[in-house]
Amino acid sequence: MALLDLGARSERLFLAGEWTTGSGVTRDVVCPSDGSSLGTVGLADASDVDRAVRAARRAQPAWAAAPFDERAAVLRRAAALLEANADEYAGLLVGEAGSARGKAAFEVGLVVSELHFAAALALAPTGQVLRTAKPRLSLAQRVPVGVVGVISPFNFPGILSTRSVAPALALGNAVVLKPDPRTAVTGGLFLAELLAQAGLPAGVLSVLPGGAEAGGALVEHPDVRVISFTGSTAAGRRVGEQAGRLLKRAHLELGGNNALVVLDDVDVDAAVSAGAWGSFLHQGQICMTAGRHLVHASVYDRYVDGLAASADRLPVGDPRSDDVALGPIIDAHQRDHVHELVTASVDAGARLAAGGTYDELFYRPTVLAEVRPDHRAFAEEVFGPVAPVLRFESEDELVDVVNRSEYGLSLGILTRDVMRGLSLAERLPSGIVHINDQTVDDESVAPFGGVAASGTGVRFGGFEANAEAFTETRWITAQGSIERYPF
Structure with missing residues (x-):
């Protein structure tokens, strides 16, 4: 039995834990090899983005407060489910993304690795003890940003969505993912089903395939505090400009030559x-x-x-x-x-x-x-x-x-x-x-990011980069008695 039944999910998207029709139009899942239709998905508009973000904001505090090992367990179960259904996912990558079979199998392995790494990230320390000149405890603490918006492309749709979604979830955030509509299934809807079956609470993840309207609404939404964008340099410049006006962080992984x-x-x-x-x-x-x-x-x-x-x-x-x-x-x-x-x-x-x-x-x-x-x-x-x-x-x-x-x-x-x-x-x-190697390589444990027109630096890979991308740092002090001042 298939993990994701495209027939049963026809014309749907995944919003706040439910498979529902979107407010936008529908789109055929097209096989680029021959133009045939593999199914139909729903596309989101700005109203769907708003509904998803509001649901994410409501669900995120409880997810962040859940014991870290519970968050890790969800991600481990998702990895195990994907391993058990690897052939199904690889077949979808072949059909929807035009992947050769070797590339598809390789990408499935990358997604599994990313889920396992994110499970480990949930167990990582959340801060450090700082030196201080006063008789007190001084801490730097990592806290979730809240709601993360992810915009992912068509080329390696599974890994380029998962490398943002999984660590953001592991660190206690809720996520709204907008995959490229050309790879809506492999870039998002399959992952939604995977994580839902692994026990991710409703509302913590929404997957909204859509075009420029949905992407712009996600970037502009005031309750989305971080945007993780992978795509062209031209589109990344527009995302960065929008985010900058709103004083929100935009992590941009862009083109390369x-x-x-x-x-x-x-x-x-x-x-x-x-x-x-x-x-x-x-x-x-x-x-x-x-x-x-x-x-x-x-x-x-x-x-x-x-x-x-x-x-x-x-x-x-x-x-x-x-x-x-x-x-x-x-x-x-x-x-x-x-x-x-x-x-x-x-x-x-x-x-x-x-x-x-x-x-x-x-x-x-x-x-x-x-x-x-x-x-x-x-x-x-x-x-x-x-x-x-x-x-x-x-x-x-x-x-x-x-x-x-x-x-x-x-x-x-x-x-x-x-x-x-x-x-x-x-x-x-x-x-x-x-x-002594060519230019294409990626590992979940290694820092990944470009400079200049290729992006805003390392935002993926390893504990440090992911923590920097999907948390805020706050300073906390505690001392045994109230400090006295000369006023």
Whole structure:
């Protein structure tokens, strides 16, 4: 029996613990592989957001006051339920998000890991004892912010929702989640059913798929004190501006045009393998995708030839029925954007070494050679399976080219000399650095976040970052007698 019966939940959303019709329109859950409908969900409008936030505000104090081990137990049960229903969730990721089966299984594992980590977070210390010049006890205490708003994207819908929802719940907050309507099920409604069956009290979580109106209402609502947003840099700027006017915190994890640096001393075959994975995993629809390959001139031709051969070998097709490496782009709008950047770069002088064609939403993994820094596929975030490869001669030239980008999320440096890689990384600002690995990686226990146009720093991963994101710090003192003053 399925954990989430889409037929029984047809045209519904999850509001304050109940499956109910929203005030907005409905939307088909569309399979990008063939355009078929997997079901129908309800979309929220501003009135639904208000109802959900008011319910969250009522439910949050009791959830925060619940024993910490009860909160941890809910999250552990959710992890166990997901493990028991992993195939169902992976199948939904394949159907709704266009995930290849390997990517879907990997994402399920990430969500399970995040739930287990959040259960541990509920057991973490809530503050520290401070030094004080007076004869008293002085404490710094972490307290829940209250209601957290989460806005998540379509590409890795499960983990990019769970990495905010689970730690926020663990720390005693209530959450209103607005997943991308293109992945409403895998990005939210499945998680709602999972947590409800695990025993999460009604009202503590609402899941409201919706568009810009619902997202704007969530950001603007006066009772939502923290917004956790993952999405494009352009949208993130608007969220940050709205939140700033209201003096509320906005944690922004935004786009990236990540550099993979290939130095002159590498094992070229190994570098090609890393580069192909970094650019083509999940059709390149990942903020951490290797969007810029910068390769030393001495190994450039071998690297391009190897990467193009790898791209040509990778099977592309319907992940529901074929053993494929790449599935479909999420929709035609995104596919056309990818193709526009590829075509513009070729017209400007780049050489198409592999790919550059598509059938419906299935875009071939693409390698662009002889790329210049001003070519659009190199200078802009593509969010598709495209690997632009630029040649460099010296480290100073490399540093100049990498640092021209406004982004600063993830960086990979491939070299036989680890210390050389670490030294070079100091000259390349980035929130994440991997020496001898490609740019796509994430662990629940590790800090995650970008700098500059890639976001507002580390807001995910590990105890410290999650506590900073989803709690407030207050100072408490206590002494045995009333302090006397000269007034």
